[in-house]
Amino acid sequence: MADKKNTRPVRKSLQEYARGIAGGLLFSFPLLYTMEVWWAGFTASPGQLLIMVLVTYLLLLGYNRYAGMRPGVSWRSVFIDSVEEMGLGIVLAFGVLFVLNRIQLGEMSIDEIMGKIIVEAMAVSIGVSIGTAQLGGTEDEPEEEDEVHVEAKEAGWRTGLRSKVSLVVLALCGSIVVGGNVAPTEEVLVLATGARPVHILLMAVLSLAMSMVVVYFSDFKGTGEHQQGNLAFAITMDTCLSYLTAVAASAFLLWFFGRFQGVSFETAFAQCIVLGVLSSLGASAGRLLIK
Numbered sequence: 001m002a003d004k005k006n007t008r009p010v011r012k013s014l015q016e017y018a019r020g021i022a023g024g025l026l027f028s029f030p031l032l033y034t035m036e037v038w039w040a041g042f043t044a045s046p047g048q049l050l051i052m053v054l055v056t057y058l059l060l061l062g063y064n065r066y067a068g069m070r071p072g073v074s075w076r077s078v079f080i081d082s083v084e085e086m087g088l089g090i091v092l093a094f095g096v097l098f099v100l101n102r103i104q105l106g107e108m109s110i111d112e113i114m115g116k117i118i119v120e121a122m123a124v125s126i127g128v129s130i131g132t133a134q135l136g137g138t139e140d141e142p143e144e145e146d147e148v149h150v151e152a153k154e155a156g157w158r159t160g161l162r163s164k165v166s167l168v169v170l171a172l173c174g175s176i177v178v179g180g181n182v183a184p185t186e187e188v189l190v191l192a193t194g195a196r197p198v199h200i201l202l203m204a205v206l207s208l209a210m211s212m213v214v215v216y217f218s219d220f221k222g223t224g225e226h227q228q229g230n231l232a233f234a235i236t237m238d239t240c241l242s243y244l245t246a247v248a249a250s251a252f253l254l255w256f257f258g259r260f261q262g263v264s265f266e267t268a269f270a271q272c273i274v275l276g277v278l279s280s281l282g283a284s285a286g287r288l289l290i291k
Contacts, residue, residue, distance in 0.1 A: 016132055020085060023131010024092050027177050028124040032096050036184035040257050041116035048256060049118050053086075055252070056122040059176065060085055062169030063129050085132065089125025093117050123180050126173055164241065171242050171283035175249035178282025179275050183253035189263075192270035200273050207246070207273075207280040212239040214284035246279035247272050253279075 031037050044052075060082035065075075094117050097103045103113055182188060195203070212235060250272045254260060260268045 017088070020088055020128040020132040021092065023134070024089055024124040024128035025096075027127030027130060028093075028120070030181040031123045031184075032093070032100070032120055034181075034184055036186075036257065037119055038102055038116055040184055041119035042112050043258070044115055044119060044256070049115060052122050052256060053118065056125060057082060057086060059126060059169070059173050060129050062166075063126070063133070063173050066166035066169055081132075082129075085128045086121070086125045088128050089123075090117060090121040092128070093121035093124045096120075123177065126177055130173070130177070167238060167241060168245050171245040172249055174282035174285040175246045175279040176253065176282070178285070179246070179250050179253055179279035182278055183250070183259070183275055184257045188254070188271050188275050189259060189267075191274045192267055195270060195274070200270050203273050203277050207277050208239060208243055211242050211246075211280050211284050212236075242283045243276070243280055246283040247276045249283070250275040250279045 061078055064078045064081050064085075094103065097116055097120060098105075102116065105113075254268070254271050254275060259271055263271075
């Protein structure tokens with residue numbers, strides 16, 4: 001399969017890159033236009049930037065492994081695709097920031113330039129991965145891959161631990177793509193500090209309700225894969241796992257953008273719940289990608 005990929009026509013490769021560019025810009029343009037993200041790139045420490053790069057690469061590995069439901073693909077191809085997507089994300093981030101005059105060569109320090117590019121490129125690269133996988137036509141999938149897909153599904157590809165791992169990985173990607181557009185802004189802190197405990201509780205309930213609806217209609221209704229006795233348990237389990245993933249992603253984003261500095265634990269927790277309303281939608285979208 002790797003050999004076939006290496007010998008694919010140039011036209012197919014260009015189409016794949018075009019889908020990646022479209023997806024990268026589609027999912028990251030709000031961040032590329034956000035002042036708080038530019039500032040985060042300037043103030044982030046080398047350690048934070050390294051953590052962001054590592055987390056993003058791990059997410060790309062997981063997304064490329066699970067999103068297309070291609071159990072026959074080799075890990076070597078997954079590693080190579082992830083590196084290409086991160087590289088394309090860096091190029092796109094630099095190009096857009098330069099066009100927007102957020103990067104002035106010769107006037108800014110190399111640390112400031114690299115910080116802005118790295119922070120922005122991480123969101124862009126995830127968008128590149130999503131665009132490459134989701135914007136293609138059915139004619140791009142080889143027949144052999146379809147056969148592997150069917151065989152793996154019959155063998156229980158989407159059941160057990162592997163299904164839960166894929167759920168968490170894709171929910172993380174969706175949470176970061178959607179929640180990352182709001183996490184750097186002041187509005188999250190404003191909403192968190194102005195909300196009463198009952199509002200925080202209602203936000204959590206709303207997030208869980210939205211996640212449950214998506215989980216039910218995306219994977220359980222009419223599939224016949226679950227008996228009536230354990231259907232409620234399966235829906236509850238996946239809903240809670242998806243929501244906890246969204247809250248964890250929200251906490252990571254808020255920490256990275258410095259939203260926990262100088263605030264109490266209650267305020268930090270409230271911010272996670274506030275951002276979790278959006279992140280849970282992203283996690284639900286990630287859930288739909290394994291259909």
